[in-house]
Amino acid sequence: MNDKKITSNKNNGNFQTRLSKFYKELKIEGDSDFYLSLKPVVKWAGGKRGLLEKYSQHFPKKFNKYFEPFFGGGAIFFHLFSLGKITEAKISDINEELINLHKIVKTEVENLIEELSDNEKYKNDKDVFKTIRADEPKDPVLRAARMIYLNRTCYNGLYRVNKQGKFNVPFGRYPDNIQILNAENLRNVSKCLQSVEITAEDFEVSVKGAKEGDFVYFDPPYIPLTDTAYFTDYTSEGFGIKEQERLAKVFKDLDERGCYVMESNSNVPKIAELYEGFEIKNVHAKRFISSDPNGRGGVLESLIIN
Ligand SMILES: C[S@@+](CC[C@H](N)C(=O)[O-])C[C@H]1O[C@@H](n2cnc3c(N)ncnc32)[C@H](O)[C@@H]1O
Numbered sequence: 001m002n003d004k005k006i007t008s009n010k011n012n013g014n015f016q017t018r019l020s021k022f023y024k025e026l027k028i029e030g031d032s033d034f035y036l037s038l039k040p041v042v043k044w045a046g047g048k049r050g051l052l053e054k055y056s057q058h059f060p061k062k063f064n065k066y067f068e069p070f071f072g073g074g075a076i077f078f079h080l081f082s083l084g085k086i087t088e089a090k091i092s093d094i095n096e097e098l099i100n101l102h103k104i105v106k107t108e109v110e111n112l113i114e115e116l117s118d119n120e121k122y123k124n125d126k127d128v129f130k131t132i133r134a135d136e137p138k139d140p141v142l143r144a145a146r147m148i149y150l151n152r153t154c155y156n157g158l159y160r161v162n163k164q165g166k167f168n169v170p171f172g173r174y175p176d177n178i179q180i181l182n183a184e185n186l187r188n189v190s191k192c193l194q195s196v197e198i199t200a201e202d203f204e205v206s207v208k209g210a211k212e213g214d215f216v217y218f219d220p221p222y223i224p225l226t227d228t229a230y231f232t233d234y235t236s237e238g239f240g241i242k243e244q245e246r247l248a249k250v251f252k253d254l255d256e257r258g259c260y261v262m263e264s265n266s267n268v269p270k271i272a273e274l275y276e277g278f279e280i281k282n283v284h285a286k287r288f289i290s291s292d293p294n295g296r297g298g299v300l301e302s303l304i305i306n
Contacts, residue, residue, distance in 0.1 A: 038082045038192055039185050041105055042098070042148065043157035044073035048219065048264065050286050051301075052079050058281070058305055060260040063215035065089060069203035070219045071098070077217075081192050090197040092206040095159065097147050099200035104144035106198060109190035115145040116181040122149045124178055129153050129171045136166075152180045204250050212258030220247055222266040222301075231270070241270075248274040255306040267300040279305045 040047065048055070052075065059080065066086045068077045071093040080086050093099055104112050116122055122132070122145065133150060137143055151157050154169040162168045199206060207216055221239040224230050231241050247263075254261045255278070265271050267282060281303040 038078040038188055039182075040073035040075055040078055041101060041186065041189055042073050042151040045156075045158055046219065046222070047073045048075040049073075049079075051264075051283060052076070054283050055262075055303065058262060058303060059085070060215050063260055064213040065210070065215075067091075067207050067210050067214060067216040068219075069093070069206035069216070070221075071102075072219065074102075076219070078189070078192070088195065090199065090206065090209075092199040092201050092203070094200065094202060096200045097143060098159070099198060100140055101144040101147045102193065102198050104140055105186055105190050106193035106196070108141055108144075109186050111141045112144050112148075113181065113183045113186060115141055116148060117183075122180055124153050124174060124176055124180065126171045126173075133167055149180055152178060204246065207250065207254060210254055210257065210259050213260075215260040216254050216262070218247065218251065218261070218263040220244070220263070220265065222264075223268050223270055225266055225268060225299075244270070244274065251275070251278075251304070251306070259306075261304075261306045263304040265302050265304065267302045271302045271304070275304045281305065 040049070055076070063085075066077070066080065066089040068074060068089070068091045071077070071091045074091060077086070077089065077091055081089075091102070122128070129150075132146055133154075135146070137146060150167060150169070151159070153172050153174065155172045156169075157172075158169045160167070160169050203218065203220070210216055220243075223241075223244055244265075251261055251263060263275075264283075272280060283301050283303050284298055285301045286298055
């Protein structure tokens with residue numbers, strides 16, 4: 001590895017000491033002058049970076065394996081890993097492009113960086129965007145590069161596909177010089193992922209192996225605040241009310257197995273019904289990504305804890 005230096009911060013002595021110990025435990029090359037500052041590889045709708053402080057008092061102090069089955073950008077995972085709290089983990093998501101990207105960051109980070117270093121091919125320009133959006137490469141490194149490029153340059157960093165499975169978010173019109181490639185963060189994330197199991201699968205399958213003392217954090221697509229059809233439409237694809245009920249069952253089952261379980265969801269009466277008997281905290285959240293320009297203000301969300 002040629003980037004022995006991660007990120008130095010002279011004002012953060014305790015943090016460095018903890019991380020230095022952590023590196024030794026994980027046998028990651030590093031020394032006490034450096035600490036790890038990991039950022040998600042993609043920005044993702046519902047990302048939890050803005051809630052880390054509010055959540056921190058609710059994380060279990062110690063746990064065995066960490067599971068995050070609705071990974072998205074993985075803000076909570078990267079936060080806990082940076083604090084040295086994660087020693088063993090499994091991360092997953094149903095989105096195969098997102099999981100391919102994280103697998104490539106883990107196993108072929110230098111090839112990915114080399115590919116994204118082509119500033120002409122990956123230029124923040126509407127025509128280039130349309131070409132890359134229409135192109136669907138088979139090679140996993142090219143797919144990962146495309147995913148990062150589209151995430152940086154599309155409208156609000158959204159991920160949405162049409163019925164044919166084609167990515168259909170429009171161009172984002174950001175300043176020409178936005179950063180598409182953050183090689184330092186990709187290399188740091190790659191190191192972090194070396195000991196992590198990464199799978200593209202459904203949440204219920206993902207947590208089958210969770211045992212007593214493990215910590216499972218769920219961040220599913222939220223129950224909508226207003227859509228009444230959501231509660232009656234049993235035929236809709238995607239994450240409808242049946243999926244929310246299935247998730248609540250899995251939550252209960254993990255609780256009975258002796259896992260620490262935490263879930264973020266919206267603040268609607270259905271949550272109190274589904275999670276009766278569990279602690280439900282109201283958390284004030286600021287939304288960073290929303291297709292609704294009025295949705296950028298604060299909203300109350302639920303944090304369910306066992
Ligand atoms: C709200 S986002 C997660 C945000 C993430 N925690 C973050 O910090 O960026 C929800 C994620 O759930 C995934 N998802 C939807 N249905 C799923 C399922 N049945 N099993 C696993 N993941 C699913 C979506 O692909 C999406 O990435």
